[in-house]
Amino acid sequence: MMQMRAAIFHDNGGPEVVRIEKVDRPSPGPGQVLVEVRAAALNHLDLWVRRGIPIETTMPHVGGSDVAGVIVEAGDGVDAGRMGERVVINPSLWCGQCRDCARGEHSMCERYRIWGEHTDGGFTEFVAVDADHAYRIPDDLSFEAAAALPISYQTAWRALVSRARLKPGEDVLVIGASGGTAIAAVQVARMMGARVFAVTSGVDKVSRLRELGADFVYDRLEVDWAKAVYKDTAKRGVDVVVENVGAATWAGSVRSLARGGRLVTYGGTAGPKVELDVRSVFWKQIEVIGTTMASRSEFEDMLRAVFAGRIRPVIDSVMPLDQAREAHERLEAGGQFGKIILVP
CATH class of the missing domain: 3.90.180.10 (Medium-chain alcohol dehydrogenases, catalytic domain)
Structure with missing residues (x-):
């Protein structure tokens, strides 16, 4: 199996537990796409997960809920024409079956989860995600700006x-x-x-x-x-x-x-x-x-406002994936203004 680099930790603790390792490269399942990560943003939830809050997560853990990149492979049931598409990922995971999902209140889903918090995420080189959670972004929006969007x-x-x-x-x-x-x-x-x-x-x-x-x-x-x-x-x-x-x-x-x-x-x-x-x-x-996160329609409304130029994401700094530990340290120190972005 092919491998890739990832910012990963095996135990909870301070920024020192984060290190770069080789992990298996995923393959897209039915209804999924494989995205080559071009940029991924940190959130405070990455600090909480690293410290052990919440306890419901993967371990060892690859964080990163905010990801933008390029579709490089399509799983069964996905239009192959999406290959090469520049996308940003909606990290909200909902069941699609409960009463709240039926009325469009996805963030109130009884089984709501956040990709990258309750699952492994995008502080790596490739991720497999559901195709309907990968949204096309315009050519004039940088990957770094797109990655700054989803959670915040x-x-x-x-x-x-x-x-x-x-x-x-x-x-x-x-x-x-x-x-x-x-x-x-x-x-x-x-x-x-x-x-x-x-x-x-x-x-x-x-x-x-x-x-x-x-x-x-x-x-x-x-x-x-x-x-x-x-x-x-x-x-x-x-x-x-x-x-x-x-x-x-x-x-x-x-x-x-x-x-x-x-x-x-x-x-x-x-x-x-x-x-x-x-x-x-x-x-x-x-x-x-x-309040927490957003529904699918709210996420899409937010993207439309950004794509129309009504909102411009604010970026604090862009750092290589290899400096993931330093990025955790910067966010934890609280000196940033805007989003800290990691690029593989």
Whole structure:
């Protein structure tokens, strides 16, 4: 059997467990295509899996949920005309049979999984994936930009468009706004005609968020951002808060909401447990909304917006696959702005 290089770890731990090894090259099964990987992006979920969260995954494990490349082989039942097609992969895995799948809510599927998290992924040279999860990308979109899209941009799209029901002219506060999904949320909110408030750390990140179109940017190391939001909204608060940090920012996020506001959360990087004063919920009549990933149609809507040039993915750095451990270290240190991309 032919072999290929992969960034793999055999045990949970820090970035030092990630190493480059030779593994068997896959073959496409019925209904699948073999994609030669040209670019793959890191996500925080790659850090969680490496550390042992969730426990339901493959071991040894090849991470990487965000992949773009070229179809080089078609399995039985797949049009051979797709050979040579430039594609990006939707990493959402759903059963297609439950009630939620039937009504198009694929990310709420009772058997929902993420390719590259619960299965081996794309930090390698070739991957076999279901053909209907490989979406053609235009020639003017680079593989690196395409790889930056799947996890972050579909998550931000669903969070704001579907779950938070954002309307033009509303105010949106994005917490932790230098991470991949939070940056995507800033871009999606701007695209939808919202006024954007963002919280980050460091002068450079403040400047870059302003360049992306954020109207108000707060350096959390320099100001009490919740008080600043209150002042800059004329003591009204924002209509929507996009949360992904959790324990460290939750109280400020709730305080920043206007009456009738919506807090939508897709993560808890600083800790999963938060305190919520129920009086602020009923007195201000706010909503706390959970979200994760996206449905097939939401993923496709996001891609159309990108292909039309309404959103441009933000890339922090591009590194060779051989530097996968260093890429893990950079993401874990939190100094990045945008997506870290690995190229075989």
